[in-house]
Amino acid sequence: MPPLLLAALALALALSHAAAGGGTGFYDPARVTQISWRPRAFLYSGFLSHAECDHLIKLAKGRLEKSMVADNESGKSVMSQVRTSSGTFLSKREDEIISGIEKRVAAWTFLPEENAESMQVLHYEVGQKYDAHFDYFSDKKNVKRGGHRVATVLMYLTDVKKGGETVFPIAEGRDLQHKDETWSERARHGLAVKPRKGDALLFFSLHVNATTDPSSLHASCPVVEGEKWSATKWIHVRSFDNPPDVMTDARCSDDNEQCPRWAALGECYKNAKYMVGTKDTLGSCRKSCGVCDA
Known part of the structure; x- marks a missing residue:
């Protein structure tokens, strides 16, 4: 077989492998759908394989803690009824599967791995939710390490029988999205995405000029039936791992x-x-x- 044909075949196999959640840095743009321009939001169908989803859940079980939120004034993590899920962080490059997912996130977003926080796995039971909030910060403390969060990649690890949608209540075009009885009541009041196992939602919290985007306001709707598992990668405008301006203090x-x-x-x-x-x-x-x- 000619060398060029062999190379083309190898690339095709790698792309196919990655599309099924194969752990490489490749991704398949044909699986990505733009769902909004304000905020900029994109849905990747089958970003993770089901095996990868199950692996992340297995790692997180036994480590779960009550979810916290950042206090707007002090920046400290505090408990709040705004967020009622449980969750845990998985270390960067904790194993080959996580490392592969992190590389794929970087390839899709065109943002360096070092700009991202560790992956956070979240678990929502019936009635649990996260009220409308921004992923960029209002306090000065959290901005010091890596700057604002510019993008979020939210990966759905399970299907949810009903509820658990991600909703953008003030997104442009929210009134044009058709919804039937399969959507929860909260999801009807905004542009919403249903959690489907393996899918990933990418949205940007900053405009292209790096100013904060209020239309990125979003919430996790209460789970009505079933349970929801998700994994989040928050990505900053600068290096989160080695920020030069705060290295000494950190x-x-x-x-x-x-x-x-x-x-x-x-x-x-x-x-x-x-x-x-x-x-x-x-x-x-x-x-x-x-x-x-x-």
């Missing part, structure tokens, strides 16, 4: 108020990549793990 700090409790439970050893970090990435609980000078 070397001995905790990024989450739960760090002391997690350290007491032995997470510094069980989940060292997230808690302590690696030679390339700072951990989120270095102070509580005692690996730096306070």
Whole structure:
């Protein structure tokens, strides 16, 4: 077989593999649909394979904690009835499957892996939700590390019998979307996306000129029937792993108020990549793990 034909065949196989969630950096643009320009939002059908979805859920089970929100004034993580799910973070490059997904996210978004936070897996039971909010920040503390979140990739890990939609209540064209009785009541009041296992939603929280986009206001509708699992990658405008302007301060700090409790439970050893970090990435609980000078 001619070399050029062999190369073309290899590329076709790689693209097919990636389209089925194969863990490479390739992606299939034919599976992407633009659903909104205000905010800029795109839906990728079959971004993850079902096996990848199941793997992420399996990793997250047993690690789940009550979900938190960032306080608008202090920037600290606090509990709130605005967000009633449970969740956990999976360390970057924790295994080959996560590493492959992270590469695919970077390829799709054209944003570097180092600009992204660790993947957060979320679990919603019946009645649980996340009220309308922005993914960009209102406080100065969170903006220091990597700047605003410019984009969000929300990956759906399960189908949901009813409810659990992602809704943009003030998106342009929200009144043009046809909805029948299969949509939940909350989803009817905006432009909405149903969670389907393996699909991924990409939306941008900033305009192309890097100013915040209020139309990116979004919510996770309450689950009406069944349960919902999802995985989120938040991506910043600058490096989140190694921000040069805050590197010195970040070397001995905790990024989450739960760090002391997690350290007491032995997470510094069980989940060292997230808690302590690696030679390339700072951990989120270095102070509580005692690996730096306070």
